[in-house]
Every structure is written in structure tokens, then in C-alpha cells.
Amino acid sequence: MIHVCSLSKVEETVARTGAERLLSLLAAGTEVTRPASIARENHLHLVMHDIAVAQDGMTMPGEIHVRDLLDFAHRWDRARPLVVHCYAGISRSTASAFIIAAALAPKRDEVELAQTLR
Incomplete structure (x- = not known):
């Protein structure tokens, strides 16, 4: 999930969900502390x-960001949750979660996917 x-x-959110992976989407200079329960290799x-x-x-979001995001997503075994965040938790994070969900379930209806994200 x-x-x-x-x-x-x-x-x-990491503690409540038992997440194993973390995706951070932040502007340069915005610091994030990786929770101790998230291994370094499980944080992008x-x-x-x-x-x-x-x-x-x-820095505008670009193709290299999407490639890195998809590589990270495809290495996720989905045994435990993934947390995706940006500064406010609204645009970059939701868009990235949608990209991941669509890539991992390509036959699923995109409208249904979008409705599950919010």
C-alpha cells in the first residue's frame, strides 16, 4: 500500500503504517530525516x-526524476507499505504516488487509482 x-x-506515518520504503520529493535545501526504521537503501x-x-x-520535475521514481518503485516488493511525501503532501507526492500505482498495476483503471489516493 x-x-x-x-x-x-x-x-x-512511517510508524503508524509500518512502512519499509520512503520517497521524499523536496526542494533543494529542505532537509528530511530518514526514520530509523527505514534502511538507507529503501529511501529515495x-x-x-x-x-x-x-x-x-x-528545479522542475523532469524525466530523470520519473525514471528514478519508477526504478525505486519496481524494486519495492510490496510486502510492507511505501510512504511518499513532499513538503505539503498535496501535489508532488500525490502525483508520484499515482505514477507508481499506475506503473505497478498497468491494467487497473486510472480513475479508480486516482480515487484511492485521496
């Missing part, structure tokens, strides 16, 4: 800003 949360709820931290149009000094 995939759980989406904000940066402020990472520790709580992608650096990007929450923007849809290029802006000076900011």
Missing part, C-alpha cells in the same frame, strides 16, 4: 521544486 503525507507527518530523495513552469534557480 502507498501512503501519502506531508514532511511534518513522515515519522508518524528526489530534489525538485513544486513548479510547472521553469523558473531561475529552481
Whole structure:
């Protein structure tokens, strides 16, 4: 199962769900402390800003981020949950959770997938 949360709820969500993997989607300079229960190799931290149009000094989400996200997702055995978070737990994290869910269940209806995320 995939759980989406904000940066402020990472520790709580990982503990409550028993998650084994963590995906962090944060702007450069935003620190995240990996919970002790998450092994280093089970934490992917992608650096990007929450923007849809290029802006000076900011990193737009791009193809390399999606490739890294999909590689990380495909290594997940799904025995225990995955927590996906960004700063607010709304846009980058939800979009990434949707990408992962769709990639891991390609025959599942996308509308149904989207409805399960919120």
C-alpha cells in the first residue's frame, strides 16, 4: 500500500503504517530525516521544486526524476507499505504516488487509482 503525507507527518506515518520504503520529493535545501526504521537503501530523495513552469534557480520535475521514481518503485516488493511525501503532501507526492500505482498495476483503471489516493 502507498501512503501519502506531508514532511511534518513522515515519522508518524512511517510508524503508524509500518512502512519499509520512503520517497521524499523536496526542494533543494529542505532537509528530511530518514526514520530509523527505514534502511538507507529503501529511501529515495528526489530534489525538485513544486513548479510547472521553469523558473531561475529552481528545479522542475523532469524525466530523470520519473525514471528514478519508477526504478525505486519496481524494486519495492510490496510486502510492507511505501510512504511518499513532499513538503505539503498535496501535489508532488500525490502525483508520484499515482505514477507508481499506475506503473505497478498497468491494467487497473486510472480513475479508480486516482480515487484511492485521496
